[in-house]
Amino acid sequence: MPTRRRALLVLALLALLSLASLAVALAVGSVPVALGEVLGALAGADTPARQIVVDLRLPRALAGFACGGLLALAGALMQVLLRNPLADPYVLGISGGAGVGALAAMLFGLAGIAIAGFSFVGALAAMLLVFGLAHGDGSWTQTRLLLTGVVVAAGCGAVVALILTVAPEQKIHGMLFWLMGDLSQATTVAPTLTVLAITLAVTLPFARELNLLARGAEQALALGVRVPTLRRIVYFVAALATAAAVTTAGSIGFIGLIVPHLVRLAIGNDQRLLLPAVVLAGGSLLVLADTLARTVVAPTQLPVGVLTALIGVPVFLYLLSRSNRA
Amino acid sequence: MMLSARNLAVSIGPHRVCDGLDLDLAPGARLAILGRNGAGKSTLLATLAGLRAADAGVITLDGRRYEELGLAAAARLRGWLGQERGDPFASTVLETVLTGRHPHLDRWAWESTNDKDIARAALAAVGLAGMAERALQTLSGGERQRAAIATLLAQQPRLYLLDEPLAHLDLNHQIATLELLSLRARRDNIAIVMVLHDPNLALRFCDRALLLFGDGRHAEGPVAAVLNEDTLSALYGHPLRRVENVFIPE
Numbered sequence: 173m174p175t176r177r178r179a180l181l182v183l184a185l186l187a188l189l190s191l192a193s194l195a196v197a198l199a200v201g202s203v204p205v206a207l208g209e210v211l212g213a214l215a216g217a218d219t220p221a222r223q224i225v226v227d228l229r230l231p232r233a234l235a236g237f238a239c240g241g242l243l244a245l246a247g248a249l250m251q252v253l254l255r256n257p258l259a260d261p262y263v264l265g266i267s268g269g270a271g272v273g274a275l276a277a278m279l280f281g282l283a284g285i286a287i288a289g290f291s292f293v294g295a296l297a298a299m300l301l302v303f304g305l306a307h308g309d310g311s312w313t314q315t316r317l318l319l320t321g322v323v324v325a326a327g328c329g330a331v332v333a334l335i336l337t338v339a340p341e342q343k344i345h346g347m348l349f350w351l352m353g354d355l356s357q358a359t360t361v362a363p364t365l366t367v368l369a370i371t372l373a374v375t376l377p378f379a380r381e382l383n384l385l386a387r388g389a390e391q392a393l394a395l396g397v398r399v400p401t402l403r404r405i406v407y408f409v410a411a412l413a414t415a416a417a418v419t420t421a422g423s424i425g426f427i428g429l430i431v432p433h434l435v436r437l438a439i440g441n442d443q444r445l446l447l448p449a450v451v452l453a454g455g456s457l458l459v460l461a462d463t464l465a466r467t468v469v470a471p472t473q474l475p476v477g478v479l480t481a482l483i484g485v486p487v488f489l490y491l492l493s494r495s496n497r498a
Numbered sequence: 499m500m501l502s503a504r505n506l507a508v509s510i511g512p513h514r515v516c517d518g519l520d521l522d523l524a525p526g527a528r529l530a531i532l533g534r535n536g537a538g539k540s541t542l543l544a545t546l547a548g549l550r551a552a553d554a555g556v557i558t559l560d561g562r563r564y565e566e567l568g569l570a571a572a573a574r575l576r577g578w579l580g581q582e583r584g585d586p587f588a589s590t591v592l593e594t595v596l597t598g599r600h601p602h603l604d605r606w607a608w609e610s611t612n613d614k615d616i617a618r619a620a621l622a623a624v625g626l627a628g629m630a631e632r633a634l635q636t637l638s639g640g641e642r643q644r645a646a647i648a649t650l651l652a653q654q655p656r657l658y659l660l661d662e663p664l665a666h667l668d669l670n671h672q673i674a675t676l677e678l679l680s681l682r683a684r685r686d687n688i689a690i691v692m693v694l695h696d697p698n699l700a701l702r703f704c705d706r707a708l709l710l711f712g713d714g715r716h717a718e719g720p721v722a723a724v725l726n727e728d729t730l731s732a733l734y735g736h737p738l739r740r741v742e743n744v745f746i747p748e
Binding site (some may be wrong): 174377388395398 | 506519544549569570572573574578582584585586587588594597599601603605606608619623653699746
């Protein structure tokens with residue numbers, strides 16, 4: 173069990189890692205920029221590198237950080253809410269709803285902010301649908317919520333497949349990129365970063381109660397946790413975080429599943445430390461993965477979702493096999 | 499009275515557990531709930547713990563209803579030991595026992611050294627002193643049961659509501675646990691309600707018994723009055739005969 177001091181130390185280290193990952197993202201690319209020039213450009217010096225660093229790379233890096241943080245936070249919350257280590261932000265169909273919205277927008281020939289708007293509406297619709305169906309008779313078991321979400325997600329998947337089938341050839345590429353997760357369209361980062369700050373600020377006061385909820389609802393209730401209220405808060409916060417991330421960058425996979433587990437293996441399952449830690453770790457990982465995605469076979473850009481999986485899966489399997497003895 | 503129920507009616511769907519149940523438990527009193535599988539022992543216990551609503555009647559803890567107390571104050575007064583043990587995520591035994599301190603901590607507080615001392619003392623009381631840093635998942639069923647009892651001890655409530663506290667325990671630890679509970683009742687004036695399956699243990703370690711017959715009828719009173727051949731035979735639907743000279747663990 174971490175003490176408050178050790179928790180702050182871990183968070184300070186992760187904050188440094190986050191800054192380092194952002195620095196790498198700003199410096200690396202088809203036009204390498206020295207670290208000194210990066211700092212100069214950020215400080216406002218009018219150098220040639222300024223446009224590349226501040227206008228091109230910074231929004232994308234910050235969007236990546238925000239999305240990674242949101243997905244990891246949503247994943248950690250879903251795992252606690254459903255008391256299921258296999259849960260991730262997409263398990264309850266929120267990304268499916270967003271996917272249907274985004275692809276429908278693309279099918280109708282909309283672009284830019286309209287796609288984001290449609291996907292956010294789709295995510296909210298899926299969220300309310302699952303919540304309404306699972307909560308219909310007043311009882312709320314994890315199994316019922318999980319099954320409802322999985323079925324809604326499957327339905328959304330079918331609609332996505334249908335849209336892909338009827339969509340004209342030239343739109344398919346963009347749709348596939350969106351589905352695999354892609355940060356190249358992310359230009360406005362302020363809303364995403366704001367959602368990240370809000371979701372973290374809303375959940376942190378309940379962190380110790382989440383520790384109890386993870387051990388069982390009845391026991392948590394007997395120890396004084398307002399379980400139904402807490403579950404609703406966690407559900408809507410996780411759904412909002414997922415919707416914001418998916419709207420910004422499409423369905424980037426594996427961050428929401430793997431980062432909470434990675435962090436848990438390293439520092440334990442105390443949500444007071446885990447929740448802020450997964451935000452920093454998830455943000456850093458996605459920034460680094462995105463930097464790789466746009467540089468490794470430049471000028472071709474890979475969908476970052478593919479890279480998060482390619483990095484995340486072996487790292488996760490390695491850590492899991494190492495921790496088996498525990 | 500530590501725990502009182504007046505005219506309590508509890509049911510599970512169409513199945514009536516009890517009707518018109520009156521109960522008074524003074525500090526230091528130990529009540530055993532006995533009945534067949536499915537008679538509603540756990541449901542009644544959860545109702546007494548304020549975890550589910552009763553059909554009718556009033557339950558008071560130390561003179562106040564659960565709605566008046568609020569969840570946190572109720573958690574400082576009564577502890578509840580459930581039957582389910584499931585932890586999908588890894589944690590140590592000490593972390594688990596420390597969850598019992600939750601109702602005593604402010605929203606932003608972390609567990610203090612004092613809380614950890616209380617948790618370690620609780621672990622020692624159930625015979626798990628050396629196991630604090632072990633992963634909970636590596637414990638045996640009986641050890642996990644004792645860790646759950648330690649969590650309840652660390653909660654430091656004045657009323658224990660225990661659903662099958664002896665589940666998974668070997669004979670030695672069954673007796674040790676019941677003696678620990680009796681000690682708490684005697685020394686600290688803790689009131690205890692426990693669901694038991696062995697009328698002999700109820701007779702020996704409790705001063706009152708509540709029989710749930712499974713059809714809505716119940717009988718409650720001092721063990722000497724309630725536990726006899728007729729009531730127990732009716733309770734379990736199997737003839738029981740009283741034998742005085744059997745071997746029982748000391």
